[in-house]
Amino acid sequence: MGSFLIRRFAQGVVTVLLASILVFLVMRLIPGDPALLLVGQDASAEDIEQVRERLGLKEPLVKQYVDWLSGAVRGDFGPSFTKGAEVGSLMTVALVPSAELAIAGYLFVLVVGIPLGIFAGLRPGGAPDYAATGFTMFTLGIPNFVLGIILIWVLAVELSLLPITGRVAITEDPLEALKFLVMPMIAVGAGTAAILARFVRASIMETLNQDYVRTARAKGLRERTVVLRHAMRNALIPVITVAALQIGFLISGAVIVEVVFARPGFGSLIIDGVIGRDYQLIQGMLTVLVTVFVVVNTLADVAYGFVDPRIRVQ
Amino acid sequence: MTALVETPGTPQGLWQRLGNLGFFQEAAPIVRVFLRNRPAVVGAVLLFAFGICAAFAPLIAPADPLTTNLRLESVFQPPSWDHILGTDAQGRDVLSRTLYGARIAWQIVLAAIGVAIVLGVPLGLISGYIGGKLDELIIMRIVDALMAMPGLILILAVTGALGPSITNSMIVIGIVWSPGYARLTRGIIVSIRNDVYVDAARALGATPWRIMWRHLLPNAVAPIMVLASLSAAGIILVEAGLSFIGAGVQPPTPAWGGMVSEAYKTLIRRNGWPMIGPAAAIILMVIAFNFVGDGIRDAFDPRLRNVR
Numbered sequence: 211m212g213s214f215l216i217r218r219f220a221q222g223v224v225t226v227l228l229a230s231i232l233v234f235l236v237m238r239l240i241p242g243d244p245a246l247l248l249v250g251q252d253a254s255a256e257d258i259e260q261v262r263e264r265l266g267l268k269e270p271l272v273k274q275y276v277d278w279l280s281g282a283v284r285g286d287f288g289p290s291f292t293k294g295a296e297v298g299s300l301m302t303v304a305l306v307p308s309a310e311l312a313i314a315g316y317l318f319v320l321v322v323g324i325p326l327g328i329f330a331g332l333r334p335g336g337a338p339d340y341a342a343t344g345f346t347m348f349t350l351g352i353p354n355f356v357l358g359i360i361l362i363w364v365l366a367v368e369l370s371l372l373p374i375t376g377r378v379a380i381t382e383d384p385l386e387a388l389k390f391l392v393m394p395m396i397a398v399g400a401g402t403a404a405i406l407a408r409f410v411r412a413s414i415m416e417t418l419n420q421d422y423v424r425t426a427r428a429k430g431l432r433e434r435t436v437v438l439r440h441a442m443r444n445a446l447i448p449v450i451t452v453a454a455l456q457i458g459f460l461i462s463g464a465v466i467v468e469v470v471f472a473r474p475g476f477g478s479l480i481i482d483g484v485i486g487r488d489y490q491l492i493q494g495m496l497t498v499l500v501t502v503f504v505v506v507n508t509l510a511d512v513a514y515g516f517v518d519p520r521i522r523v524q
Numbered sequence: 525m526t527a528l529v530e531t532p533g534t535p536q537g538l539w540q541r542l543g544n545l546g547f548f549q550e551a552a553p554i555v556r557v558f559l560r561n562r563p564a565v566v567g568a569v570l571l572f573a574f575g576i577c578a579a580f581a582p583l584i585a586p587a588d589p590l591t592t593n594l595r596l597e598s599v600f601q602p603p604s605w606d607h608i609l610g611t612d613a614q615g616r617d618v619l620s621r622t623l624y625g626a627r628i629a630w631q632i633v634l635a636a637i638g639v640a641i642v643l644g645v646p647l648g649l650i651s652g653y654i655g656g657k658l659d660e661l662i663i664m665r666i667v668d669a670l671m672a673m674p675g676l677i678l679i680l681a682v683t684g685a686l687g688p689s690i691t692n693s694m695i696v697i698g699i700v701w702s703p704g705y706a707r708l709t710r711g712i713i714v715s716i717r718n719d720v721y722v723d724a725a726r727a728l729g730a731t732p733w734r735i736m737w738r739h740l741l742p743n744a745v746a747p748i749m750v751l752a753s754l755s756a757a758g759i760i761l762v763e764a765g766l767s768f769i770g771a772g773v774q775p776p777t778p779a780w781g782g783m784v785s786e787a788y789k790t791l792i793r794r795n796g797w798p799m800i801g802p803a804a805a806i807i808l809m810v811i812a813f814n815f816v817g818d819g820i821r822d823a824f825d826p827r828l829r830n831v832r
Binding site for chain 1: 665666668669670672673674675676677678680681682684685686757761764765768769771781784788791792794796799803806807808810811814
């Protein structure tokens with residue numbers, strides 16, 4: 211287990227480093243002079259030179275990257291070009307509402323996706339299976355922002371049940387915050403829940419065909435015991451990996467949903483960065499998101515290796 | 525077929541020669557399994573219909589997609605015989621714009637998948653065949669790093685920075701999708717590169733290039749087709765999202781995502797329904813690609829071939 215952990219951890223670090231190099235290069239290779247963007251169009255040539263000097267843009271690329279990386283490791287991602295603040299503090303502020311949405315959305319994914327998949331998988335071809343397949347097909351086809359808009363249209367505009375857009379911090383007024391969170395949560399989670407349900411269904415169906423399940427039935431165990439004690443535990447092991455991988459998609463998808471619901475967070479920050487060509491901001495945010503992805507995937511692998519010893523030896 | 529005399533140059537002759545090459549013997553069971561899969565057939569028909577819309581949009585569309593008509597009685601018209609899906613905030617015919625939107629959608633899907641295949645497949649082929657340090661330490665680590673990126677956000681950042689346009693969307697989406705193709709191709713190549721027929725080709729003095737191209741690559745074609753079809757669904761979704769935010773195809777060009785975004789702005793005033801056409805088009809096309817992808821995957825699965 212020890213060497214497995216070390217190997218997996220080292221792989222994760224290498225991936226994050228490579229990804230940060232890629233992000234850095236992409237941001238530098240894109241045409242446009244960050245210094246010019248920072249001082250504005252009608253600045254004098256000396257001003258631009260000065261800003262270039264200050265941002266370290268005259269150094270060789272390798273030194274620029276190493277300087278940036280050594281700052282980033284300490285949480286210092288440099289100044290934003292357009293927002294007049296440090297990228298690190300901007301991200302910290304945006305993190306709370308985004309994390310709120312991501313956690314709520316992921317709870318929705320688990321609470322809907324897993325039971326739906328189990329019910330569908332226990333009786334393939336039955337009514338729950340058809341209902342689940344219909345739900346899956348629909349939510350896989352619908353973009354999350356369209357689903358969000360449909361929810362707003364029906365629940366907020368026509369029926370006036372929920373507030374349309376915006377956010378209340380969950381620490382201020384939990385009930386009010388939940389009202390604002392319901393629709394974005396469904397919009398972010400539905401597609402992911404469908405993918406998870408499909409996977410759980412397949413895994414359950416496969417497990418129920420195993421010999422040991424037949425043995426359990428043959429020795430006269432009640433069906434409930436067979437399903438809960440023998441089949442379910444094995445069927446849900448591979449689900450861990452898939453469920454963890456979905457976190458990445460969820461965070462990615464939340465960007466657009468945040469725009470639809472006019473929620474503050476990573477989504478609006480990154481779009482501000484794109485519109486303002488704020489490379490420093492985009493670079494910092496992409497690197498942080500990649501790190502989150504890799505950490506989640508690594509944890510998933512480790513958890514998988516923990517429950518299934520076969521994974522550890524390789 | 526056998527009764528016909530082979531006459532080169534005529535269509536029969538061509539078909540027969542294809543038949544002699546074993547093309548049909550191999551393709552027939554695949555097509556048969558595909559046709560038995562009802563959702564896949566529905567999906568294929570839908571995609572064909574979208575293709576017709578895209579190819580013949582100027583002939584089918586009842587009105588010009590860009591002509592605005594800002595008189596009060598012309599905007600936000602409910603559906604009628606003149607405007608089957610109504611008109612939008614600028615008095616443009618929504619049906620016509622949705623039909624032209626199929627053009628944009630197909631263009632982006634085909635171009636982006638083309639870019640992804642051209643970049644990803646050779647990389648996976650070379651990496652898988654040569655193996656060793658180049659494969660393990662360089663190419664696959666870069667692929668890992670690219671796949672660890674949040675795709676949509678990377679595409680958003682790069683197209684936004686390059687300046688949003690249809691061409692930039694195609695290229696950037698293609699690049700972001702290419703590692704998936706590289707990894708798939710590599711996996712297949714690694715699993716077959718030591719097969720006997722590869723050794724035989726090598727013993728006969730075939731160059732590495734020829735082995736990769738003639739002996740290894742054909743084994744990867746079916747999985748690549750499945751991946752292409754399934755990634756087409758993802759590409760439609762991402763492109764719609766980009767256009768919705770304003771980082772993709774720019775208005776007034778009728779991209780479905782952008783049309784939904786325009787209609788969303790007037791939803792509060794109960795004028796949201798011009799989005800129904802484009803939203804339905806996105807959903808149908810994504811579902812169709814998913815169905816067809818699943819269908820192709822099952823069709824290439826030999827285990828399903830003799831099942832009735």
